[in-house]
Amino acid sequence: ATYKAEFLHQHYKGRVRPRSHYSLGWLPLTSRLVGYAARPVNALLRGPVGKLLARLGGVTTKRRIPAFASRRALRRALRTARTGEPAKTLLFVDSFTRAFRPEVAGAASRVLADAGLPCTAQDDLCCGLTWVSTGQLSLARRIMARTVARLDNGDDRPIVVAEPSCAAALKRDVPELLGTEAARRVAARVHTLTGALTDLAAPDWTPPELPDNVVLQTHCHEYATFKGRHPRNLLGRLGVTKVDEAEGCCGLAGNFGFEEEHYDTSMAVADLALRPRLDDVDPRTPAVVVADGFSCATQIDHLAGDRGIRALHLAELLDPAADRPGQPGENS
Known part of the structure; x- marks a missing residue:
């Protein structure tokens, strides 16, 4: 990823960049502006205008544009x-x-x-x-x-x-x-x-009751940068008896899977580990899907959202104020 960022930085110096470098690379800024008018913008993006803007931005029209929060x-x-x-x-x-x-x-x-x-x-x-992932160093x-x-x-x-x-x-x-x-x-x-x-947690910390079975998609950056600090180990220590982990990339990989030319590759990568795990999830059973990465959660929604499967962030799973997952018919 470091070599890719540096290459893109050098290659596009003084040149017009791919459209996705602007639409996705500048997302932190544009999303902040959209936050002032999230509801009308979301309504606009759900219709034909959204598909047109996606094409203009070099983004695949095969994915739903995530809804912005106000x-x-x-x-x-x-x-x-x-x-x-x-x-x-x-x-x-x-x-x-x-x-x-x-x-x-x-x-x-x-x-x-x-x-x-x-x-x-x-x-x-x-x-x-x-800006790093699009080489705008x-x-x-x-x-x-x-x-x-x-x-x-x-x-x-x-x-x-x-x-x-x-x-x-x-x-x-x-x-x-x-x-x-x-x-x-x-x-x-x-x-x-x-x-x-x-x-860092207090030695006597006891989280709320957790489900017995969790399907987990760990973000690639956690594997690479935070070795030995993985959700699987933490969930096991907190009492989850079975963690069925999709040990591989979800395929979305940030801006990569949103770019029009990479969509098929993105889905092929998902087929290696993530999709088989999701295919085994029955929405009527107490299995819970956990994915901390926004990319991973977005890919899970794309693959299985129509079956009522949504990925929880670890924070949502452990939230003491949340309705406890794991009850039949409440798969998340």
Whole structure:
């Protein structure tokens, strides 16, 4: 991925880029703007205009464009998650969580508090991931430098990131691209939610009752960047007796599977591990599907959403305020 980003950066210097580099690479900015008018924009994207915009942006029309969340939804999710306890961690609300699933930020905040790690939320920064993956490294460095300047302010609290790809960008890409001591200090504080619960949770923390059987899609960035801190191990330690893991890439891989020319490859990769696991899930049984990565959850919805199967984020599974999954007819 590093070589790819550098190649794209060098190759397109002074050239017009593929359309998807603009439509997907600039997603953190456009999604923030859409948040002011999410409902009418979503209605527009569900119709013929959405397909036209997808084609113009180099995005496949074979996938539904995920629905954008309003700014109010994020504020509401974080407001309901406040505990009033002194914050021991900082929850970095990444662009994907902010734009598409703010409920995960609220759930993560409640889980951290329940585990003895109450947090404050930082929801106005970006790790630069989409600009890195499309090879727009000059802009990525500017965005990363701003983020590091805000985070490296004498605060040494652990930084918890719900989206594994953004956690990996902060952990690895930021110090590699900036090369500063400040960037390395920030990177040293970064944890995925799995990592935070594995390493930092209170010794006496007991999560809510969990299902016996979980189907798991681990994000590739967790395998690569956070070795030894995988959801499978955490779920097993928390009492899940069977974790049926799709050990491989979901196939969406960020912007890759949304790009028109890569759709068939994306689905072929999904056929290797993820689709067979989903095909074995019966919506009438208590199996629960877990995928922390937004890409992975989006691919799962594309493959099995019409059967009523939706991927939960680990935070949603462990949320002490959630209706407990695992009851017959309530597959998620």
